[in-house]
Amino acid sequence: MLYPRSSESRKMQYLDGMWDFRADDSPSRDAGFKESWQNQPLFKTGPVIPMAVPSSYNDITADKNIRDFVGWAWYDTEFFISKDWANRRIVLRFDSAHYYSIVYVNGQQAMTHVGGHLPFETEINNFINVNQPNLLTLALNNTLSPTTLPPGTISYKNDTSKYPEGYFVQNLQMDFFNYAGIHRHVRIYSTPKTYIDDITVTPDINFNRNLGILNYEILTVGGTPGKLLVELLDREGSVVVSETGNKGFLSVSSPHLWWPYTMNLQDPGYLYTMKVTLQGNDSDVYRLPVGIRTVNVTTDQFLINHKPFYCHGVDKHEDADIRGKGLDYALIARDFSMLKWLGVNCFRTSHYPYAEEILDQADQQGIVIIDESPGVGIKSNNLGNESLNHHLEVMLEMYQRDKNRPGVCMWSVANEPESDIDEAVPYFKSVIDYTRKLDPTRPVSFTCSHDYNSDKVVPFVDVIMINRYYGWYSDTGHPEVIQLHVNSDFKEWRKLYNKPLLVSEFGAGTVSGLHAEPSSAYTEDYQVDVLSQYHQAFDESIGKFLVGELIWNFADFMTAQGSNRVNGNKKGILTRQRQPKPAAHLVRARYHSMFNATFMSEKSYCPLKFGCH
Ligand code: GCB
Numbered sequence: 001m002l003y004p005r006s007s008e009s010r011k012m013q014y015l016d017g018m019w020d021f022r023a024d025d026s027p028s029r030d031a032g033f034k035e036s037w038q039n040q041p042l043f044k045t046g047p048v049i050p051m052a053v054p055s056s057y058n059d060i061t062a063d064k065n066i067r068d069f070v071g072w073a074w075y076d077t078e079f080f081i082s083k084d085w086a087n088r089r090i091v092l093r094f095d096s097a098h099y100y101s102i103v104y105v106n107g108q109q110a111m112t113h114v115g116g117h118l119p120f121e122t123e124i125n126n127f128i129n130v131n132q133p134n135l136l137t138l139a140l141n142n143t144l145s146p147t148t149l150p151p152g153t154i155s156y157k158n159d160t161s162k163y164p165e166g167y168f169v170q171n172l173q174m175d176f177f178n179y180a181g182i183h184r185h186v187r188i189y190s191t192p193k194t195y196i197d198d199i200t201v202t203p204d205i206n207f208n209r210n211l212g213i214l215n216y217e218i219l220t221v222g223g224t225p226g227k228l229l230v231e232l233l234d235r236e237g238s239v240v241v242s243e244t245g246n247k248g249f250l251s252v253s254s255p256h257l258w259w260p261y262t263m264n265l266q267d268p269g270y271l272y273t274m275k276v277t278l279q280g281n282d283s284d285v286y287r288l289p290v291g292i293r294t295v296n297v298t299t300d301q302f303l304i305n306h307k308p309f310y311c312h313g314v315d316k317h318e319d320a321d322i323r324g325k326g327l328d329y330a331l332i333a334r335d336f337s338m339l340k341w342l343g344v345n346c347f348r349t350s351h352y353p354y355a356e357e358i359l360d361q362a363d364q365q366g367i368v369i370i371d372e373s374p375g376v377g378i379k380s381n382n383l384g385n386e387s388l389n390h391h392l393e394v395m396l397e398m399y400q401r402d403k404n405r406p407g408v409c410m411w412s413v414a415n416e417p418e419s420d421i422d423e424a425v426p427y428f429k430s431v432i433d434y435t436r437k438l439d440p441t442r443p444v445s446f447t448c449s450h451d452y453n454s455d456k457v458v459p460f461v462d463v464i465m466i467n468r469y470y471g472w473y474s475d476t477g478h479p480e481v482i483q484l485h486v487n488s489d490f491k492e493w494r495k496l497y498n499k500p501l502l503v504s505e506f507g508a509g510t511v512s513g514l515h516a517e518p519s520s521a522y523t524e525d526y527q528v529d530v531l532s533q534y535h536q537a538f539d540e541s542i543g544k545f546l547v548g549e550l551i552w553n554f555a556d557f558m559t560a561q562g563s564n565r566v567n568g569n570k571k572g573i574l575t576r577q578r579q580p581k582p583a584a585h586l587v588r589a590r591y592h593s594m595f596n597a598t599f600m601s602e603k604s605y606c607p608l609k610f611g612c613h
Helices: 329-342 354-364 385-402 424-438 480-498 525-538 580-602
Strands: 011-014 017-023 049-053 072-078 090-095 100-105 109-114 120-123 135-143 153-155 166-174 186-191 195-206 211-219 229-233 239-244 247-253 272-278 285-290 295-297 301-305 311-315 346-348 367-371 408-415 446-449 464-467 499-506 546-553
Touching: 049 072, 090 100, 090 109, 109 120, 195 272, 195 285, 211 229, 211 272, 229 247, 239 247, 285 354, 311 367, 311 499, 311 580, 329 354, 329 580, 346 546, 354 367, 385 408, 385 424, 408 424, 424 446, 464 480, 480 499, 480 525, 525 546, 525 580
Parallel strands: 311 346, 311 546, 346 367, 367 408, 408 446, 446 464, 464 499, 499 546
Antiparallel strands: 011 186, 017 049, 017 072, 072 135, 090 120, 090 186, 100 109, 100 135, 153 166, 195 211, 211 247, 229 239, 229 272, 272 285, 295 301
């Protein structure tokens, strides 16, 4: 699915802003459907409150019922379509809403979508009035069930001597707050009736001939398609090469490669623009940013443009106070600024696909992305066919959304599933095989929390990713055992598999401002001690088979309430307000020295004919 962009043939209107909001707190949460709230402005159905879009609704008010609401929440707003759009194809797009959406335009159901974190859109020409206000209503359900991604369960507390009548709770199988709402942009855009529907670009490099190759395939829809002109523009806007037709390749001599910023300090994240013009009476034009780079995995290396890449990174969350998981440009700018400050060259979209505007920054700034699906916390009761089919659908949606991004260098299909049971094998083999078939150009993996001798799914991945909490969930208070644990663990994985290894989580909970000498759990000093033990252990394997380290977590984030969580998960090296804890300084010193070292060795070791500076 193409990201909506304005062009000479396409217009766009954002519907972000204040919408009306009403949580359906009727006992069965079905008053909205029984009373057809979509048929009139929501404020006429009962009390509404103003709600920010995009944002999670949970932390906007001081009302516990809204923070902890489970069930159908209703939103509505009004929009106009100007007359000059009348003969265009008009598309309504939600960039994401969590979790299950039913969208109505003027009371008529226009589309439904299952799952948060990914976009959905539909043509609305048949639903709209050009000369009047149009009513847009969303019914949104955040309930997580055994077949949703992420999965969850609802427990009904039927003992009325202990719980009020009809009491139920949502149980989560993941360690983050189940924020809900319209999390990203809502917009309407127009295209000609015959239009460019999809573009798939697969980059390649011919190192011997100093050529960058962009294989492309373009899908057009509607009418008799005219001629397709495909032009590649460099950063200055000059056409470097052009072709015609819906399938082919662009060959770029002496290309500017897309590099992570730590591998090319002068010119990281180089993006060309692929301008596609569908010619005809009513031409359609779409401009797609593209990068020329390759990703390969050997038995012990992760190669970008045929050069070893070491991922010194972090895991993240889309999470901040007030807005929850809502898109916020100030937060994105701050986060990327702090990622650079830390020297991070890579992050994982733990544990779901992040906003497209976040991935844009990674593409533009030269940061490598491990793109993770919302398959977090999958257990034995979530391995049936319904779950599997949904998981495959989600991988397809994710692939279609992110396939053209040079920053996306690996797919992660799941986080910490119960991968040590036999039933996990056919399930995850299917998901991994399917993802690899969709995209043979990027490695596929998942993050594994099991031991080398119990996990059953790692045989199917390209890069082994392990989450480890030595010194935290085991041997709490004993950072001195971490190095031994890490090294013997690595040794065992290496005995079993000839695949590169990446530590996809490690860390320690730290309440900002808490100190102890000697350090103890939850102090800032303890986080420093734990991370530095891991660092020393990793140093023994970097350059051998270890291809990366991701700290859990970039910043503190909100979770469900629990006796082992202090107002959320405190393993951030930054606070939730994005201020550094002392461990951030340790990481910054390490990561900066690493990329300076990479850069220096780059200068002296330059086996390729280009790409070295
Ligand atoms: C994990 C999970 C992550 C948790 C983290 C923790 O293994 O992947 O979602 O937040 O551990 O802090 O417990």
